[in-house]
Amino acid sequence: MIFLAIVTFLAFIYLTYKNPLLALMALCALLPTYLLRFEIFMIPGTILEVIIWAIFFGWFFSLLWKRRVGEDLKILKKRLQFIKWPLAIFFITSIIAIFVSPEKLSALGVWRAYFLESIITFLLLLAIIKNKNDFKKIIFGLSIPALYISLYAIAQRFFGAPIPYPWQNELRITSIFEYPNAVGLFLAPIIILMLGQLNKTIKQKNKKTIIYYLLVIILSVAAIIFAKSDGAIFSVIGAGILFILLNLFFNKKYKSGVVILLLVLLAGGLLFSVLEMAQEKIMLQDWSGFVRLTIWGETWNMLHNNWFFGAGLAGYQTAIVPFHESRDWMEIFLYPHNIILNFWSELGLIGLASFLWLLEKFGKVCYASIKSSPLWKRALNSPLRTGTSEYFKYSPRGVRGDLIFIITAICAMS
Numbered sequence: 001m002i003f004l005a006i007v008t009f010l011a012f013i014y015l016t017y018k019n020p021l022l023a024l025m026a027l028c029a030l031l032p033t034y035l036l037r038f039e040i041f042m043i044p045g046t047i048l049e050v051i052i053w054a055i056f057f058g059w060f061f062s063l064l065w066k067r068r069v070g071e072d073l074k075i076l077k078k079r080l081q082f083i084k085w086p087l088a089i090f091f092i093t094s095i096i097a098i099f100v101s102p103e104k105l106s107a108l109g110v111w112r113a114y115f116l117e118s119i120i121t122f123l124l125l126l127a128i129i130k131n132k133n134d135f136k137k138i139i140f141g142l143s144i145p146a147l148y149i150s151l152y153a154i155a156q157r158f159f160g161a162p163i164p165y166p167w168q169n170e171l172r173i174t175s176i177f178e179y180p181n182a183v184g185l186f187l188a189p190i191i192i193l194m195l196g197q198l199n200k201t202i203k204q205k206n207k208k209t210i211i212y213y214l215l216v217i218i219l220s221v222a223a224i225i226f227a228k229s230d231g232a233i234f235s236v237i238g239a240g241i242l243f244i245l246l247n248l249f250f251n252k253k254y255k256s257g258v259v260i261l262l263l264v265l266l267a268g269g270l271l272f273s274v275l276e277m278a279q280e281k282i283m284l285q286d287w288s289g290f291v292r293l294t295i296w297g298e299t300w301n302m303l304h305n306n307w308f309f310g311a312g313l314a315g316y317q318t319a320i321v322p323f324h325e326s327r328d329w330m331e332i333f334l335y336p337h338n339i340i341l342n343f344w345s346e347l348g349l350i351g352l353a354s355f356l357w358l359l360e361k362f363g364k365v366c367y368a369s370i371k372s373s374p375l376w377k378r379a380l381n382s383p384l385r386t387g388t389s390e391y392f393k394y395s396p397r398g399v400r401g402d403l404i405f406i407i408t409a410i411c412a413m414s
Helices: 001-016 020-031 030-036 047-066 069-080 085-100 102-129 132-158 181-204 207-227 232-248 251-269 271-283 289-305 339-372 375-394 402-413
Strands: 037-040 043-046
Touching: 001 020, 001 375, 020 030, 020 047, 020 102, 020 132, 030 043, 030 047, 030 132, 043 047, 043 085, 069 102, 069 207, 069 375, 085 339, 132 207, 132 339, 181 207, 181 232, 207 232, 289 339
Parallel strands: none
Antiparallel strands: 037 043
């Protein structure tokens, strides 16, 4: 694996020097390589981290060699105007959280992988992407892992590809991941992005591209269903409904087709069954909801004693022990499964505030895009907010944050 890491690093430095946009496309296509792990001098790493650092160094050295430092940094500075202060505070609180944590080494690893490298990825996207054609290429790059992850999921469901223990008994597919929910966490934001791109491609009447994106969407939705990932399913359904309504609102020629579709769904009883399932999940009436309420209660009690700094990065599992009253029947989870409690417990109160500020800035950018953009961007950005909120709500630290930073960058520059 170390040999692969070295070869990958050198290859991506060369690729970035020659064509930084192509290197970013390859990064998008290889996002799941965070699953390929290795150690150098007792320091753990992943192939994805190697790719990120190779692109960063390759991009920086190419700027120095081609004497374009001022030009590219000027573009980056301009694009960071809308988000620089909340992002800076968010980053600073992540550093403080390392020292707050009772598990310093683990905290340093979490910070490097989920804060430093994710933000570097975000900055590289802002600096390298120049125009709308570049956007299309990045979106195409994201469709590639969605395709191969979905195909392997289909192989698990229908063609006997192995499913890891204990998920084979429930026939919940995991694709290349270790657990089913990771499939939904990875694919849901990409599906929503593909919907917007498909809508634009239909307008351009490019048949091959239409078929490709439609295939990616169908296979990805099927993979999420077979993974039985409730959060991802609801986020995609919500985004799909919003997508339809936006088409209805902004383009009257869709009106009759949308009405017929809604009538068919209603007549088939699908709408009622989905609403009933959604109500059970939203009102936390099932077993999963009871577990979440228990976790939240214990986390709230823990935060009473650590209300300002929280537990620090990777410190939740240690800090929650004295408050874990359900130890007889429930394990201690990696994080509290709640967007507010997640960031509060990991980054403290100021870190949570900076995260909410980031979301507010992101919402403003999406709203501005909705007001000024053609239909396909309106239909892209509004559902995307639904999908990203679901991603942040359910995403554990087992799934890298690079994907959401990539999608955020796409919205920020659109």
